[in-house]
Amino acid sequence: MRQKILGIVTAVTTFISAGTAFAGPEAEVLHWWTSGGEARSAAALVAEFEANGGTWQDMPVAGGGGDAAMQALRARVLSGNAPTAAQIKGPSIQEWYSQGVLADLDDVAKAEGWDTLLPASIANHMKCGGKYCAAPVNVHRVDWIWANADVLARAGIDMPTTWAEFNSAAKTLLGMGIIPLAHGGQAWQDATVFETVALGIGGPEFFHKAFVELDMSVLGSDTMEAVFDQMRIMRGFVDPNFSGRDWNLATAMVINGEAAFQIMGDWAKGEFTAAGKSPGKDFLCASTPGAGYLYNVDSFAMFAVKGADKIAGQKLLAKLVVGESFQTVFNLNKGSIPARIGTPLDKFDYCARQSAYDMEVASGNDSLLPSYAHGMALRGAQAGAITDVVTNHFNSDMKSSDAVKALVAAIKDSL
Amino acid sequence: MFARFEKQIPKLVLAPSFSAVLIFVYAFMAWTVYIAFTKSTIMPMYKLNGVLQFGRLARSPRWETAIENLFIFGILFIVISTVLGLFLAILLDQRIRSEGALRSIFLYPMALSFIVTGTAWKWILNPGTGIEAFVRSWGFSSFKFDWLVNPDFAIYTIVIAGVWQSAGFVMALFLAGLRSVNQEIIYAAMVDGISTRRIYTKIILPSMAPVFMSAVIVLSHLAIKSFDLVVALTGGGPGYQTDLPATFMYAMAFSRGDLGQAAASATVMLMTVVAIIVPYLYSELRSKNG
Numbered sequence: 001m002r003q004k005i006l007g008i009v010t011a012v013t014t015f016i017s018a019g020t021a022f023a024g025p026e027a028e029v030l031h032w033w034t035s036g037g038e039a040r041s042a043a044a045l046v047a048e049f050e051a052n053g054g055t056w057q058d059m060p061v062a063g064g065g066g067d068a069a070m071q072a073l074r075a076r077v078l079s080g081n082a083p084t085a086a087q088i089k090g091p092s093i094q095e096w097y098s099q100g101v102l103a104d105l106d107d108v109a110k111a112e113g114w115d116t117l118l119p120a121s122i123a124n125h126m127k128c129g130g131k132y133c134a135a136p137v138n139v140h141r142v143d144w145i146w147a148n149a150d151v152l153a154r155a156g157i158d159m160p161t162t163w164a165e166f167n168s169a170a171k172t173l174l175g176m177g178i179i180p181l182a183h184g185g186q187a188w189q190d191a192t193v194f195e196t197v198a199l200g201i202g203g204p205e206f207f208h209k210a211f212v213e214l215d216m217s218v219l220g221s222d223t224m225e226a227v228f229d230q231m232r233i234m235r236g237f238v239d240p241n242f243s244g245r246d247w248n249l250a251t252a253m254v255i256n257g258e259a260a261f262q263i264m265g266d267w268a269k270g271e272f273t274a275a276g277k278s279p280g281k282d283f284l285c286a287s288t289p290g291a292g293y294l295y296n297v298d299s300f301a302m303f304a305v306k307g308a309d310k311i312a313g314q315k316l317l318a319k320l321v322v323g324e325s326f327q328t329v330f331n332l333n334k335g336s337i338p339a340r341i342g343t344p345l346d347k348f349d350y351c352a353r354q355s356a357y358d359m360e361v362a363s364g365n366d367s368l369l370p371s372y373a374h375g376m377a378l379r380g381a382q383a384g385a386i387t388d389v390v391t392n393h394f395n396s397d398m399k400s401s402d403a404v405k406a407l408v409a410a411i412k413d414s415l
Numbered sequence: 416m417f418a419r420f421e422k423q424i425p426k427l428v429l430a431p432s433f434s435a436v437l438i439f440v441y442a443f444m445a446w447t448v449y450i451a452f453t454k455s456t457i458m459p460m461y462k463l464n465g466v467l468q469f470g471r472l473a474r475s476p477r478w479e480t481a482i483e484n485l486f487i488f489g490i491l492f493i494v495i496s497t498v499l500g501l502f503l504a505i506l507l508d509q510r511i512r513s514e515g516a517l518r519s520i521f522l523y524p525m526a527l528s529f530i531v532t533g534t535a536w537k538w539i540l541n542p543g544t545g546i547e548a549f550v551r552s553w554g555f556s557s558f559k560f561d562w563l564v565n566p567d568f569a570i571y572t573i574v575i576a577g578v579w580q581s582a583g584f585v586m587a588l589f590l591a592g593l594r595s596v597n598q599e600i601i602y603a604a605m606v607d608g609i610s611t612r613r614i615y616t617k618i619i620l621p622s623m624a625p626v627f628m629s630a631v632i633v634l635s636h637l638a639i640k641s642f643d644l645v646v647a648l649t650g651g652g653p654g655y656q657t658d659l660p661a662t663f664m665y666a667m668a669f670s671r672g673d674l675g676q677a678a679a680s681a682t683v684m685l686m687t688v689v690a691i692i693v694p695y696l697y698s699e700l701r702s703k704n705g
Contacts, residue, residue: 067669074458095457095672185564185653241543243564243653380672381456388477388655395566395654406476413471 025054025313029300030076031087032069034062041333048320054313059083077101082303084314088134090125090376093301097128103302103311105132108318117322117340119363122297125376134301135321138336141355142265142294142371143196146251146272147284151178151260159286163200163230166261166289170237173260180237182259184245187391191373191383193234193263194390198227200290204367207292211372214382220408228393228400235394243395254283263288265296265374269351270335285351293362296374297339385410444685450678457672468679478680481658484570488659489638491574492581496634497627499578500585505615507586508593518590521583529580533647536576537563540648566656569649573641573657576648581637585630592626593619632695639688660684 027049033042046056061069066087073086082101096102109115109132115123118136126134147159155173160166170180183189199207202223209218218224239259242250251271253259262268272283279285287293300321302314320326327338332347337356345353362368370376372383389410393403454464472478503521507514524532539545540563550558562568596619604614642661649657651666658666660680668677 070672071669078458092457092672099458186650187652187655190654240561241541241564243569244537244650379456380670381667381676384666384671384673391652391654392476395652395656409474413474 024309025316026309027054027084027313027317028057028059029085030059030061030069030073030083032061032066034060038334041330044329044333045320045326048326049317052316052320054316082305084305084310085300085302085317087298088301089297089299090370091379092375093125093134094128095379096301097133101303102128102133103304103314105302105318108315112319112322114322119341119359119368121363121368122295122339125297126299134299135318136339137298137300137321138331138334139339139359140265140267140296140336142192142296142374143199143288144264144266145286145288146254146262146264146268148254148257148260149282149284151257152284159284160289162289163197167233179239179253179259180261181234182250182253182262183238183242184247184250185243185395187387188373189247190391190394191387194231195294195371195373196263196288197230199292199294200288201227201230203290204292204369207369211377212370214411216408219411220404224407225400225404228403231394232400266335266351266355280350285354287358292367292369293358294369294371296371296376382411382414385414447678448682450674451682453675455674459674468675471676472679472683477655477658478663480655481660481663484657484659487570488573489635492577492638493631493634495574495578496581496585497630499582500630501589503582503586504589504593507590521586523583524580525584529644530647532576532580533644536572537648540572563649564653566653569653569657573645573648577641577644581634588626588630589623592623596622635691639684
């Protein structure tokens, strides 16, 4: 009896392993590109992967801005069954690396010349202990200010280039009964506005010291207090009903002329174009007042997997993701710009070309900076500690000096 | 032989669910408590690190807000739901016409999930679309009802929605309680010419003490675990002014990769529940044994 069972088990295992002998590159990819434009973008990658002889196993996990996907990923990794690649970005890549579960992509990166193709500060996010372990998909610029061209023309104001100009423009708009700043009172949106103000008032070096190095003397400085002062002023430029509003509803307020400006990353552009508005004519885009460039880069982190076909699939995926054709198609769909320098941009619109140009300039003078509000600069716990202070200050009558103290205390207490 | 086997059957049948509960409830509870004493961030770590996480929790202003909110919400929610539920039950108990239909109407909110309740009340309470806009459209242009977006009052909107959802259920509990009071005592009291008010306060309500207890237990566990109502109604906002311990815990565990902090907050919540349930169970068991 026992012999018989053993025999069956052996037969079955042989059968299964015969079935999984090298069958071409294979990739199981965990991502949360499940809505409209994003799903189309993901489909472009699948099509290209399969055209190159690969088998794609999709693992989309919708919901929670990636929270649900991270939960699924954690369960998979803990059970020793990691996917080939997962959509992870910024410092989270390093956190996963420190768990010892990521793969080494250096041979693909060397063969493709990633070191020359990617801006240095973005490439650094993709490296684990000096070797590539992730591939960048796109670059979203966060420090954009969007405006309704018609409203600005009627009010006789230009796109502001300093925060003082912004404040005076906003007062003009208030006098006309137009909401100066369309904003949604969700913590991450408060944080988005906050970091662009911090970059504008403090400058790139201040931003790097405060939100990348977490330099306590900078976090507690008078400049930081000035940043919170500007936030308090801007609280007066949003409509009373802003709490909890989604970002795309805020964009809609700019589209229909109810509000003049919105500060939001370049995913907002998709809302304008979907409403049939064209950049430069119906709506204006410019970087928020001040120097520098805040990026939010989506990427695929590659997990250490076993089996020749899976490793081959991983390498093929990495190569395609950074390849010119995918970077073009994907980013045209998503509204971001290619991470790969030198990708032809003739199909992209005016705002995207502006973004790509600014990125190259910023990369040259050390002002290409990771967005803290979008999880590129700090680990989740630290970024969250800052956001708690920012959103509490913006939604209460907390004094700027108290906010600075709370900020220092929160960072000291975060792990 | 067979008789002995038969004796074991209940144990055998119960074993799978018993072990499932043992592992998936109690073992994971113990695991969470353990994690609360480590420095775990995105993934669990098993090196003990003292009460560090509880210190962080105690210093966190957001946790302080969450705990305060739990007290405000919990007390108001339980008291208002109980009083309103009892009041509705007494009114319905007056042998009125179409009682069945009315009872269903009051009980109906219970059939909705908190997500639906939260979303509906979000629209009703939103100053731009709900009551405020509606009253203003009548011409009262200075009318103001902006609790939902006012950081100091937002927590009370959660009480409103929670009470709307649960008062009907409490009413049903009390109605059943009222009907089970021995009618002969009431008739006897009536014959003696005692006022209706005194019949209620001296006879009916005291005899319903167990119903009060069940209502409070059901409502307090609803209050402590309430999560979806906040998520749907305010998303924890404005800022984090309407955070509750459960939403705090979720944010730490799933959006922030701060498992240690999440586990510590979950442990504090567990202790709170234990502090309520254990004395209750103790008194229940003692009265049964005694």
